[in-house]
Amino acid sequence: MKGKILITDSLFIFPEHEKQLLDAGYECERLDTPTATEEQLIENLKGKVGYILGGIEKVTDAVIESTDELKAIIFTGADWLNFIPGHELATKKGIAIANTPGANAYAVAEYTLTLILAMIRNILELGCTGDKKFETTRSLNQLTVGIIGMGNIGSLMARHLHSLGAKEIIYYSRQQKPEIEKETGARFVSMDELLAQSAKK
Numbered sequence: 001m002k003g004k005i006l007i008t009d010s011l012f013i014f015p016e017h018e019k020q021l022l023d024a025g026y027e028c029e030r031l032d033t034p035t036a037t038e039e040q041l042i043e044n045l046k047g048k049v050g051y052i053l054g055g056i057e058k059v060t061d062a063v064i065e066s067t068d069e070l071k072a073i074i075f076t077g078a079d080w081l082n083f084i085p086g087h088e089l090a091t092k093k094g095i096a097i098a099n100t101p102g103a104n105a106y107a108v109a110e111y112t113l114t115l116i117l118a119m120i121r122n123i124l125e126l127g128c129t130g131d132k133k134f135e136t137t138r139s140l141n142q143l144t145v146g147i148i149g150m151g152n153i154g155s156l157m158a159r160h161l162h163s164l165g166a167k168e169i170i171y172y173s174r175q176q177k178p179e180i181e182k183e184t185g186a187r188f189v190s191m192d193e194l195l196a197q198s199a200k201k
Contacts, residue, residue, distance in 0.1 A: 003069065005021060005029070006029055006030075006031060006045055007031070007054070008031050008032075008053055008055040008057060010055075013054060033055065034054075035055060035057060038063055041057060041063045047068065051074070052076060054076040054077070056083070058085055064089045065089065070093075070095050071095060074100075075097070077103065078101045078151075080097065101151075106156065112157060120138050122135055143166060144168040145198060146189075146195070146198030148173075148194065150175075150186075155177070155180050158180055158183075158184040159183070171186050172189060172190060173188070
């Protein structure tokens with residue numbers, strides 16, 4: 001065997017993936033909790049050469065410092081910096097870090113779109129959980145929608161909103177995205193303007 005891999009991901013890593021790792025010469029061990037504590041990680045990472053992170057645990061300096069054989073940490077999502085605050089120490093120790101940008105983009109964009117529609121249509125108050133019987137609500141074609149961040153998820157949101165006929169799409173991002181602007185009509189603005197203009201008629 002080439003070594004053991006710790007897996008805390010219960011959403012994206014399935015038995016068939018474990019078999020691929022096994023066929024490649026690795027042994028897999030699961031820690032079935034999405035909120036592993038620092039102490040649990042320190043204990044379970046002993047002797048592991050790999051770590052597939054899929055919960056919401058934080059990989060701190062103390063966790064990194066405790067590892068004795070770890071060679072790689074793979075985060076099955078985006079925004080890995082938020083989940084691996086000990087990344088600088090990991091790099092110094094020669095531990096590689098990888099993530100999967102875009103892997104959950106469609107799921108997050110669809111969830112966000114669902115929330116937007118539920119909010120503007122006041123679904124909770126008008127449905128079986130609320131006490132309202134009738135209300136006139138606004139539509140997307142009457143509203144300006146703001147997007148913070150135009151990465152994989154933000155770009156999908158802009159496309160969805162454009163397809164559904166949003167009145168105006170504005171966005172703030174660290175980098176301007178001319179290709180998305182051309183495709184969706186989205187307009188780049190400052191954060192202050194985005195917060196002031198979003199949801200306005």
